[in-house]
Amino acid sequence: MSFNITKARERFPALQQDQVFLDNAGGSQALGDVIDSITQYLSKTNVQLGASYHTGSVSNTKYEEGYQAAAKYINAGRDEIVLGGSTTQLFMNLAGALQFNEGDEIILSKMEHETNVKPWLFMAERLKLTVKWWYSSKEDGLKLTLNNLKPLLSPKVKFVACTHVSNILGTIHDVKAIADVVHEAGALFCVDGVSYAPHRKVDVKAFGVDFYSFSWYKVYGPHIAVLYASNSAQQHVKPMAHFFNPTKTLEDKLGFASSNYECVQSIPQIVSYLDGAFDDIAEHEGKLQKILLDFLNSRPDITVHGSTSTDSSVRVPTISFTVKDVNSKKIVEEAEKVSNYGFRWGHFYSKRLCDEVLGLGPEAVTRVSMVHYNSEEEIRGLVKVLEQILP
């Protein structure tokens, strides 16, 4: 049965109220099935894992099914993932465990949410590594490419990190092509998939990455994240487990007992909802972004930061803009006065991008971030709101 966008809305209890959710890159709404499964789990099976009595074994099975579903969903082995509190937390855990030699180089990008920067700066300080910065200027198209990466690569570079999609710009990076070049240079490649995963299928093997993370609370689930590390990349990860515990899987190495049980066991609900849905999602999202971008692109006083293309193979519908002589905060405040549209302004933790690359002031951008459960009618309504409040 093909995925039906209109029917999809019925699956989200939060959408049945008087609010239009357009801050989805901040956090999506949760599926009703996820909410129900968490209630069931806490009501009936909330016991410490590992026990052999009846309820204990039910709980063990549910937790294991959650892990298996998450691994299968991203095309990883069960031993190649760990689930934990947030992407930031999981990258921090990884940054404390990765091993490199003093004087090795790492490449970090300035197009990132700080989550994919700070942990590696901490790692560089801990291991005495040299940091090189990677970015793409406005003139260069604000896109990380092989052209702007290659001049930074050398045999000394051992680790490269970048985002799959910026949470401001929305442009999709070709992580497969980047992974190939990074590997040719002999380095490991880490990708922040947080802004990509709500919109497109994640397949870590097809991407060819060494490390990949995203947060299920932006993918219609509860507040938990997943980190993938390939079996070969795990050779560089020093196990952080208690001395008497196993150290074989990524969960053993970096789990720190932080895979929240009720959240883990709800993952099969998300996976089953998204099964086979992404072609329809990409098509529908393309229609949504076209409505908003056609309006924004038609106004000479508006700058869209990132690609102005409406093509869903180029970008996801996370759209940031500034209006000449109007601050971004004011736009949100005025929209809230006249409508039930929820979207936001600011740097969204991509501060280096907003300050150093885009050269914006403290209010940075207005960001409208849509997902598949937004309707075309909602976005046409947003255009009317913007027409009403903008000079």
Ligand SMILES: Cc1ncc(COP(=O)(O)O)c(C=O)c1O
């Ligand atoms: C691109 C990107 N990376 C990372 C994060 C941080 O994710 P988490 O809250 O799970 O640490 C966010 C959150 O907004 C994000 O948009």
